[in-house]
Amino acid sequence: MMTRLRRVLVVPLTAALIMFATGASAEYPEKPISYVIPFGPGGESDITARHQQPFFKKKFAEDMIISYKPGGGGAVGWAQLNEMPGDGYNIMGVNLPHIIVKPLQKDVGFKTDELTLIYMFHYTPDAVVVKADSPFKTLQDMIDYAKQNPGKMTFSGSGKGTANHLAQVTFDKLAGVKTTYVAFKGTGASVTALLGKQVMGQWGYTSVGAKHADKVRLLAVAMEQRHPRFPDVPTFKELGFDIVSGAYRGIAVPNSTPEDIREKLSAMIGEINADAEFKKKMEADGFALVHVDYRGIKAFMDEKKDGYVAAAKEAGVIK
């Protein structure tokens, strides 16, 4: 009994070791992939990963097992990423601007450049959200109010040094207004505050508009083009404010992962992204797909870094 048990335990582990030693195998992936989300279950990082899960299984015939390593606003997970085996069977979700801003505030156990990103698959565009019965019908209404009553316009948002907070700071500067930002613990709490009229508006995401469609109105979205789910909502750009921002989500691997596996994984995530049904499901929830693969990731990150760092300095969250 004991020996059989041991064999049950030993065989897969030895197989894993052999896999590790020989690197990529021809038929990668040949066992389930562990996908670690550095946040708790139920949040957007979890939900978008859960959207990928069935498509991964369908296309590559292996399971994607999602587990959670929350703590420190994601920092606990990212700090441990490079210690995980780089065999292609361990991947982790990454979020912008978190991985750029956090390491600049204090030593959080990792540096932005130490993370090996292989794909950015979507972002949740920032949006100004008000309740459906709010007197602000357009962004201009809100700006007019804020100009007449400096500091009185209150916005809820998720955390500080986050996409919401940085967008609020950038917007205040561009529009020449002074508004008050009230940080809540996560988007859920921030929406609840908006719906309960604790605040007058929310710096939220397009996904908020999708989830609470009958109760809220989006005044503007921070995208290049209008979101297909909200064809009537203008972009900030159309209204004269150069803001394209949001929370970007992607996937990273331990830095010991061989190059060919990085390429292959990147192509696989890209394949899921290209699936029309996946796109439809993601857009129905208010997300917007982006397709930044392993080759394009450096240029993408360099560009984003400059913008986020400038905004974070403006917001006073980094020195």
Next chain:
Amino acid sequence: MDSLGYLFAALTPYHVALALGGVVAGTVVGSLPGLTATMAVAVLIPVTFSMEPASALILMGAIYTGAIYGGAYAAILLNTPGTPSAIATTFDGYPMAKRGDGDLAITLACIASVCGGLVGALFLLSLAPPLANVALAFGPVEYFWLAMLGLTLISALSQGNLLKGLIGASFGLLLSCIGVAEISADVRLTFGSQTLLGGIEVVSALIGLYCVPVLIDLVATPDRHLKVEAASRGFRLHEALQSSWQGKVNLARSSVIGTLVGILPGAGGSIAGLVAYAEARRSSKKPERFGCGEPDGVQATESANNATVGGGFIPTLVLGIPGTPPDAVILGALLIQGVRTGPNLFTEHGSIVYVFIWGLLIATLLMLPAGMLIGRYAYRSIVTVPKAMLVPTVAFMTLIGTYAIRNSISDVVIMIVLGVLGWILGRFGFSVSPVVLGLILGSIAEQGFVQGWIIGAAAENLWGEFFGRPIALGIVAFILLSLFSPLLLNRLRLKRELASAD
């Protein structure tokens, strides 16, 4: 379909099997310290992809409700809340077990859990849309005052030395600040340590502070863990039913408190249990017996925390705002299935919602026999296992359970260190419960205060923000009542005694 039709749809053998299996699995999961309802439900998500939404909801709801009840076992038998919801169950459950009434406490907990679960589910069935507004009426200030109401329990939990209780609670509040701040932009009190970066996870702290001191003392003496009577007394069902009937007002009040607190997205089962416990103690004729093995204390927390299950589903299904952490996971699973929550879910998708609610009611009823049997087994094994097997098993469970909460070795180290600290503090008359109270209420108090302050300052009306809102004032009234009613009662009693002495 009429409501009877929904009931029959929930009574199909498939759904009853899901409900029973869910309750049993949930009870086992909940009884293991560290395995929470949130985790059990999250593991199930891929399984539910292939199920009908109503069936998936029944399974997840049954697991959830079972897990909340299962948390009572470890709380009563090991002084370790299996889930945070059972914190207040330890206050009286463990003293009951120590004096040999563990079997009674478990049966009481089971009856109370079923009562609470039924009340919560019935509110969900009948009044969900209007009650969902409670979730929205609670702003930052109300949460702040709710946390303060919870802190009034310090005096009850400091075992005779209020100053030491206050010090412990401040220390707990300080512990809650450690790590990357949730709503501001700093990393606090880590002193450069990577171990502390993620902060102190509440469940692992509970395991450390409550369970490790018990283990440390168990290993030091050859005495038995719990006192046992020679003769087996079965479930002591008759005794338990009698006690439950006597405490029916307490049960009803606690269930309603649990439902209401469950609706609040920022609170959850632990707060529900604490508030119900505080209220039960305040309105009791024998408040001095709370904390020394008073059955009313167990009944209050266990009915309240199971009522949060039904209560938590109210904002989840009506507003798409999860009432408790497991609800957030269930909501995510529904979203992926393409089910959109909202008031029209109740009107247009009755076949999902009402079948689910009936299923939840059935699951709650099934918990009565299932829970008693499992509870009996848990009690017997804890009582009869020799010490040399019990101590390492529980120690191993704390290790694996703590690790599993966030898949973190740091949490395991923090758990052990806090355990040693808790033991040392206990030696010198500092009870650990105020520390736990501070740790749990800290982030709610801080966030509520900071947000309320910013909003009040923006409106140039700080006083009005903190003292001008009706619900906030109501909670403040309860705070004053809990603080001063013991004094008033004492004075009245003294007067009466003096009068009778004359």
Next chain:
Amino acid sequence: MPTDRQNRDVGGMVIAAIFILTGALALWDTLEYVDADSYVFPRTVAGAMVVFCIVLIAWSLVRPVAAAPRRSESTPRRVGLVSAMLGAALLMPYTGFLISGLLAFGAIAWLAMYDPWTRGRLIIYPLVGSAIVLGFYFLFHKVLLVPLPAGKLLSV
């Protein structure tokens, strides 16, 4: 021999002094926060804690307490238990969860043993213990899909 009247709560005062130091350390930490939202709460709480501690020390100086009864208990076993648990946690990254768990289980079983080790117990306890550890390992690792650490130096 100190009588009851002279007995002071020295332990409580020492703990309070340690808490004062902790509070001071926390206050010092708050000085470097960049965001006003971050320091309001910890400063208030740390300040309150220091005040409570000072009052407790003053109170204990003027009011003696009854001495706690001493019991015969085994401190080495206590230290052993904590060391075994801590050791398991620190070994985990190197030997993996299963091995460190088994080692801790064995050590704690030995510490918690007050009955004589008969031959029957020597056979049954290790078997039952391994079954418990393996059972939980299987439950968490395979059923609940918890990624338990696998160990860098040794794998099962």
